Amino acid sequence: MARPVGQLGRGARGVRGALAAGAALCAVAAVSAPGTAAADGRPPSYTFDEDAQRVEGALDTTRALRLTPGKTYRSTVPRAGKLYYRLELGARESAYVSATVVPTTGAKVSFKDGYSIAVQDDNGINCSADRARFGSSTSPRPLTAWAARRAGASTLSCKRAGTYYVVVERQSEEASPRDPWDLELRFSMEPALRGPAPSATPTGWPSEPPAPLTGTPKEREGGTGFSAAPRLDQGVWRDRIRPGQTLYYWVPVDWGQQLTAEVELGSATAGGSGGGGRGLGRYVPSALGVSLFNPARGPVDQTQSTYDGRQKKAVIGPLPPVRYENRYAVSDEVSGVRFGGRYYLAVHLSRAVAERFGDGPLGLTLRVRVQGDPGAGGSQSTYDGQPLPVDEFEVVDAAEPVRQEGGGGGTGTGFARGPVMKTVAAGAFTAGTALVLLLVVWTVVARRRAAGGKGAGRAGTDGDPEAGAEAGTESRVGSGR
Template structure:
C-alpha cells in the first residue's frame, strides 16, 4: 500500500593530483612546514561547532533582485542572516538543466527560538513566480540547531512556468514572530542536474513496500558523527553507536542508489537521574541537496531509553519529482542522504552535562537499478564505488577526497618524497577538521539502571 506523509567525496583528477604533487616537489628544504600549512587550511567553524564545507566562499546576499550576487554551480557560500530578514541571489540558467539551491542555517547555541521560527528558501523567475519553495521550522522541539531547506527549478514538459533560459532569483528568509536580533550563519549551495537523454515515466509509483525491515544483524559498531553536512560520517546498513552532548548535533550520511529504500531509527540511551524533557531528541533526514525528506515526532525523555523511528520512505526514483507529496518529491535522486541528530540542551539541565549514548539503525532495501540516463555527468546525484567504500570505512567527504587523491598520486608513479609531503598536508587538514568538531569521542554506553522499558 502506498504511504503518504511530510555529495561530497569526489576525488581529484589524476592530472590535478600530479600537478599538486609536482608543485610540492619544488618546495625548498626547510619550507615544507609552510607548504603543509598552506595546503591544509583550518576549516570554517560556526556557532555550536558547526563545520562548514571545504573551500567555502564568503558572499553577501542583497536586499533586492537588482543587486543580487550570482551563485556559481558547484560552489558553496557562507553568509549570515538577521531575524526577519531576507537575502536575494541570482542564478543564470539554461532551458535544459534542473537547478537546486540549499541553505543551512546555524543559530547561536543558547539563543531563543520558537515553534514557528524557521528558514525558507524560494527559487523565483523574473516575474516573482515561485518555481518552488520549502521551509524548515523548529516545531515543538524549541531549541536551536542547524536547519536546512532547498528550492529547485525542475524541467517539466507539462509545465509552462520556469522552463525558459535566463535569470532566476533565490530568496532566503528567516521567518517567525519570535526571531531574535542575533544573526544565523548560512551555508548556501548551488548544484545542477542534467536532464535525461530520453523521457521516462512522469508519475511516482502507486504501490511500494512500506513495512519496516528486520533489525540489522551483526551487533553495534562504534562510529562518531560529524559536525556539519560536509563533515557527515559515512554509514552503511547496520547498527551504529555514538555519543552526543546536550545542545549538539551529529551528522551522518548514507549512499542510497536508484530503486533503493532507506529506513532509519535512532535510540537515546537511558541515564541516571529524574526529570522530563518533552522534546529532547530531534532526528531529521535530508536528501543530497539538504531537502527535508523525513523528521521524527518530538521524542520526550525521562531518563529511560527512547526510540525515534522515521517514517518508511518510497524507493528513490527520478519520476518521484512529479508527485506533490513531499516524501516522493524529495526522494527524486540517488546520492548521499544525510541524517542530523540533535539533543536538546535541556537534557543537561535535568540529567547532567555529559555525553549520552546514541544508537542508529540503518537499513537500505532493494537492488540498485539503472538511473534515468542523464544527458551529462550526474555530479552528486549518483552513487559510485568510491562512495560505497567511503560509507563502509566511515569517511566523510573531505576524508574520502584526501584518500582518493593519495591513491591517484601513488598510481601516477610520483616519487616517495612527494607522496609523503602531499600526504602530510592532506592528513593535517583532516586532523584540524576532526579537532574542530569539539565533540566527545565515542565511548561505552552509560550504565543503565533497572530493566529496559518500552516507550
Template sequence: MERWCTARRCAGTGQARRPVPVRLAAVSAVLATVVALPGGTALAAGDAPGGYGFAGNAPRVEGASGTADAPLLKPGTAYRSALPRSGTVHYRLELDTASDAHVSVTAVPGPGDEVTAADGIRLTLRDTGGGSCSLDTATFGAARSPRPVTAWAVRELSPAGTRCREAGTYHLTVERTRPQDSPPDTWELELMTATEPAPERTGAATAPGAWDSASPAPLTGEAEPRRGGSGFARATTVGQGSWRDGIRPGQTLYYKVPLDWGRRVYASAELGGTGSGSGHAPAALRLALHNPVRGEVVTAAKGYTGRQITAGLAPVPPVSYDNRYSTDSRAGGMRFAGDHYLVVHLAARVADDFGDGPFPLTLRVRLEGRAQDGPGYAGESVPKGLFEVPDGGRVAARGGATGGSTAMRAVAFGGIGTGSALLVGLGVWTALLRRRAA
C-alpha cells in the first residue's frame, strides 16, 4: 500500500516522500485529457486528424473472395475491414424468421485519392438460394471529393413479400462501382449489422398517409459552438437550435439527432464566405441525413464561389413504422425511432481556390411533431435500444445537447473549462494532503 507523507520522509519508514509536483502534473494531465475531447471528435490510435473516426475496439475481419470462406458478421457489432480496387469481398449473416436485418458499410478512401463522380461502393445481400434481397450504391457525386460513403442493405420480412424470408445463411457482397476508374489503394471499411424485431400486431401492410412536405421557416439567432464528430460512432448529439463549428476542405463532420416516433427533423448547413480567392467548386458543401441503421435518407449540396451558401435538406415525414411501405424513398428511410445522423462534408478542391480553412459552418436544426407510441415490438433489437430514444435523448431533442457516449460525458465535464476543471482537481488534491497530514 502506498504511503502519503507530509515530511521529507515518511515517519518511521525511512522512505523518501514522492514530490507533490509529480502528482500535480499527473492530475493536470488527466484533466487535460478529459477536456481535450471535443464533442466526440477524439481520434482513436491510428486515426489521422481530420480522418474518419472508426468505432472503438471494432474487431477486424477480412472479407473473402468467395462465399465459402466468408466471415460471420454478428448483429450489434461494428467491424473493420478493407476493400481492394478490384474484386468483390464476401461476408455472411445467420438470420432467423423473427427479425428484419440491416447492414451498413462505410468506405473510407485515402484523403489524396482521385475519385470520379460515379465511383463508390455497391452492396448486395443475397438469401440462402442466391436470390437478391437488397441492392444499394453510394457514390462520391459531382464534387468528386474523397469522403466516407455509406450504403445500406436490408432483409425485410414484409407481409406482402415472398422472398428472403427463410432462416439460414445470407451473404453480403461489397465491391467498387467503377473499379476501372477507381484509385488503386485499398479502402478501409466499417461494417455495422443490426436486427429489428417484428411488431406484435399482425396484418396487412399499411401504406403511410399524406404528410406536409412544405419547408418551415429557417431558424434564426445566435449559434452555439458544437464540435462535430469524426464518424457515426463518434457523432456529437444536438437538438433543436443553431450550432457553430469550423470545417476544412476534405473534412466530414457527424452530428446525432434523437428522433422519437411521430417526430420529424429539418436541417440546413451554412458555409461562411471568404475574403480572398476566386473560383467555383461544384457541390462543395454537402449535407446528408442518415437513419439509425446509417441508411442515407436525403441529401443536399451547393457549389461554392467564396460567398456564403446554404444547403438545406428537403422535408421528410415524421418517423413512422409504416413509412417502410411507402414508394417515396425519403419516407421509406424514416421508418425507425432512434438516433439519426446529420453528415456535413466540404469538398477537398475548395482548398485549391480558397485555402485550407477552417471555414465557418452553421448547422440549423428544427424538430417538429409530438412523440407517439411505437409499433410495439415483439422482442428486442440488436443492439438493444437502437430504435428507442432514451430520456437523455429527449432532453437533447427539446433543444439542448446531451452526452450519448463516454466522450460526450467527458465534454460535459470539460465544458466547465480547463481552468475550472484544474481548480477542482487541485482542490481535491489539496484536501487529500491536508487530510493525510492531519
C-alpha cells in the first residue's frame, strides 16, 4: 500500500527523531564548553568553576546552608538585602571565603557599586570583612573580595570552635540596575602549623625593581575565570584582549619567593578603528586594570593605567617574599602573600576603550619574574594537615608545553594541559559522544524497522533538594563581562 505523500512511517520518524536528538546533543556540546565567546562577538563570559555547587544564600542565619572546605559554590546576589552561608570550624584551622561577583552582561555600573563580605561569629561579631567596588573604572567586570576566620595565638577574637557565618551584601546606588548578579564562593581551609607559629611582623624585603625580562614572547591564551586560568611560569608571554574583557592567569610562587609582573597593553592598530590617535579626545582613564590574588583568592595588589592608543604598562610588585608571618602586617600587599601556591593575575580592559579605539582585540605582553629560593622562609610540610583545596596551595613543576613563535618565522607547537586545552578536549569529547549516541540510536531504529518491533525506553531522575544543596554539584557557565 502506497504511503500518502508527506506521511512518514515509524522507522523514518525514528531516524528523523534520532537526527534531531543528535543535532541537539551536538548543539549542547557546542554551547556548554566554558570560556567560549558569545555568538554576537562580545567578549567571552566569566567562566564559573565547572564543579561549582549551586546554592541559594539564606536571608537569615537560621536557614543558612553549610559550606564545605575546599569547595566552590555558585549563587546570586540580589539588589538589596544580606545573604548568609554557614561555616562549621574547629579551633585550630584558619578559614578563608572569597566571593567573586559578576554583573549582568552589558550592565551599567557606577563608582560606588560593589559589595561587601564578612565572616561573623555566632554573636554577630566580625572576624574580618572586606569590600570591592568598581571605583574610577566603571567598566563592568568580576569583583573579588575575601573574609576570614584566622586561628592562632595572636588572634584576639573568633578563636573558639563552633558556627560562623559568611555575610554577603550588594552595595549599589539608587539608580543602579536592580537585576541580580552572579556570585562564585570559594571556601579555603589552612591547617595549623605543627610547631610554634612565627609571630613577628616582617620589617622589610628587597624592593628594588628587577631588570625587565626580554626575549621572544610565548603565546598563552588567558582564561575568563579563576578556574579557567592557564599557568604562567617565569618568562615573557603574549595574548590578546578585547574591551570589556577580563583574562585570568596563575603563577606558581613558593615559600620565600617574590613575584613581579609587568603587563603591557599594545598600541592600537594604525589606520584601523584604533588609529593610534592621541589627544584628550581619545584618552581613556583607568583603561588597563591588573589585580593579583593569592591562593585563597584574596586580593593582594592592584594597579591601573590610562590608554591613548600608545602602548601602556601596569606593574605589580616586586612583592615581599612569601612568608607565614606576613599575615600580621597591615597592608594587603604584605599580608596577602601569606602562603605559597597559585597566585592569580586578572587583567581587565575597560569597555570604554571600544568607544575610542574600536572593539577589536589589542595585544598583551606579560613579563613574569619569580625570584628567591623555593622553600625559604616556610614550607607546606610544616602544616599539621593538608590545606584545602590542595592544588591551590601546591607548587609543582611546569607541565604545560607552550606554543612559541621562533625568531625565524617558524612556529613550534606543544600540547598544553591547561584549562583552555581541557575546555577544547571536553568540548570535543562531548561532541564525539553525541555523534556516537546518534549512530547507536540510528542503528537501533533501523533494526526495529527491519524486525517490525516496537518499544520505547525512558529514564527519570529524582533527588533530595536538601541533599543537593549540601553535597550535590552542578556544572554551569555564567555570563558576565
